[in-house]
Amino acid sequence: MKRWFPAKIVALVSALALAGLAAPRSYLPSPAHSQAVAGSLPDDRRSMPVDEASDAIVRATLSGPRFHAPELIAAVEDYHNPRLKRLRDEYGLEKVTAGEPSEFRKLLKLRHWVHTRWPIDNDQKEGGDAFAILEKAKTGAGFHCSHSLTVQHAVMVAMGYVVRDLGVDRSHQDLGRSAHHGVNEVWSNDQAKWVLLDAKYDIHFERDGAPLSAMELHEAVRADGGKGIVKVQGIKRRPVPMDTPDAPEATVRGYWWVSYYLRPAPFTIPHWSGGSRLLVLDNDAFRNVTWYRGGRDEKLVKHWAYGAQAFVPARERHEIEWTPGVPDLRARQVAPAELEVAFRSATPNFDTYLARLDNGSWKPVPGDRMRWPLRTGENRLEIRTRNLAGIVGPVVSAAIEFKPGKTTAH
Numbered sequence: 454m455k456r457w458f459p460a461k462i463v464a465l466v467s468a469l470a471l472a473g474l475a476a477p478r479s480y481l482p483s484p485a486h487s488q489a490v491a492g493s494l495p496d497d498r499r500s501m502p503v504d505e506a507s508d509a510i511v512r513a514t515l516s517g518p519r520f521h522a523p524e525l526i527a528a529v530e531d532y533h534n535p536r537l538k539r540l541r542d543e544y545g546l547e548k549v550t551a552g553e554p555s556e557f558r559k560l561l562k563l564r565h566w567v568h569t570r571w572p573i574d575n576d577q578k579e580g581g582d583a584f585a586i587l588e589k590a591k592t593g594a595g596f597h598c599s600h601s602l603t604v605q606h607a608v609m610v611a612m613g614y615v616v617r618d619l620g621v622d623r624s625h626q627d628l629g630r631s632a633h634h635g636v637n638e639v640w641s642n643d644q645a646k647w648v649l650l651d652a653k654y655d656i657h658f659e660r661d662g663a664p665l666s667a668m669e670l671h672e673a674v675r676a677d678g679g680k681g682i683v684k685v686q687g688i689k690r691r692p693v694p695m696d697t698p699d700a701p702e703a704t705v706r707g708y709w710w711v712s713y714y715l716r717p718a719p720f721t722i723p724h725w726s727g728g729s730r731l732l733v734l735d736n737d738a739f740r741n742v743t744w745y746r747g748g749r750d751e752k753l754v755k756h757w758a759y760g761a762q763a764f765v766p767a768r769e770r771h772e773i774e775w776t777p778g779v780p781d782l783r784a785r786q787v788a789p790a791e792l793e794v795a796f797r798s799a800t801p802n803f804d805t806y807l808a809r810l811d812n813g814s815w816k817p818v819p820g821d822r823m824r825w826p827l828r829t830g831e832n833r834l835e836i837r838t839r840n841l842a843g844i845v846g847p848v849v850s851a852a853i854e855f856k857p858g859k860t861t862a863h
Contacts, residue, residue: 780806833851
């Protein structure tokens with residue numbers, strides 16, 4: 454058996470279903486027994502190797518988002534944990550998104566719900582888990598970014614979405630001090646990408662109408678100060694001023710530094726005592742510049758993670774931006790007009806794969822593979838995942854041009 458995921462995955466196995474973790478060697482493409490299309494293809498369209506393909510398979514391509522395994526970030530919340538159902542029921546979260554057909558607008562409605570639970574109070578010293586924060590908010594108490602991060606994380610996972618927590622910061626040279634901020638990223642199946650959602654200010658950032666991830670903001674501000682990026686607020690995504698004196702962290706410049714908390718399952722395992730580690734991209738920005746905290750009324754000091762040796766540098770961007778719910782396909786020809794297609798994915802709280810042939814109806818797939826009968830001409834197979842909350846992932850499509858008059862095997 455061949456492992457399809459690196460051994461360094463750190464996971465809560467009960468919470469994260471690594472669907473299709475392994476497959477027989479014969480399913481993996483090899484130069485001598487696979488067929489691929491030559492020439493360049495668009496970014497989302499690429500060759501699909503078919504093991505033991507005959508000459509009858511003239512063309513084989515894939516389109517849709519690419520699969521990346523959670524090599525460094527894999528801890529997610531367990532959908533069966535009773536805390537998730539309790540949060541949904543006590544606070545009527547399903548009513549917040551009821552009747553909304555757009556998944557991305559559902560995310561914005563959930564973010565807005567969190568934002569409207571309390572006023573901002575940057576001096577609030579009390580903490581606690583999501584239940585404690587929401588309960589105290591009923592008294593009129595205000596909270597800051599750490600509380601917004603905590604509650605939005607809980608709300609998103611309770612509704613079946615994949616979310617992670619970040620600590621971000623401005624360069625201390627901008628204001629003579631740092632402006633540390635806590636935010637979340639949520640995996641958007643509509644967008645097939647991670648999207649930064651700031652519940653404290655009910656905002657996110659877009660370029661040309663597309664919502665951006667924290668890493669995209671980090672790279673943009675380092676490149677040219679984030680030119681062309683717009684800050685939008687609320688469910689209606691209303692453009693708002695980028696820089697305001699009362700919210701120095703709510704700007705694209707607030708992503709000069711970006712780190713990802715590696716603590717496992719903060720909502721369903723609230724009493725974690727294993728310490729904190731921060732994942733960062735191991736780029737020139739991290740290697741050649743020092744992250745300072747404090748300033749103005751307090752001394753500038755290096756970020757605490759330097760001394761604690763808590764930074765975990767990721768050499769490859771995809772080690773950070775893994776793709777929840779995105780299937781990867783491997784095909785083998787098993788008969789003159791039939792393929793066997795095997796799937797793998799990193800789908801937290803995995804339920805099933807869904808497939809449809811030639812724009813037909815979606816049907817569940819028992820297991821992690823299926824037979825694909827081919828007919829003369831163009832054949833199309835679409836695959837997506839579904840998790841236990843009923844959330845469906847992005848579609849990955851396979852296309853085969855089949856001419857059965859050619860039957861010589863390789």
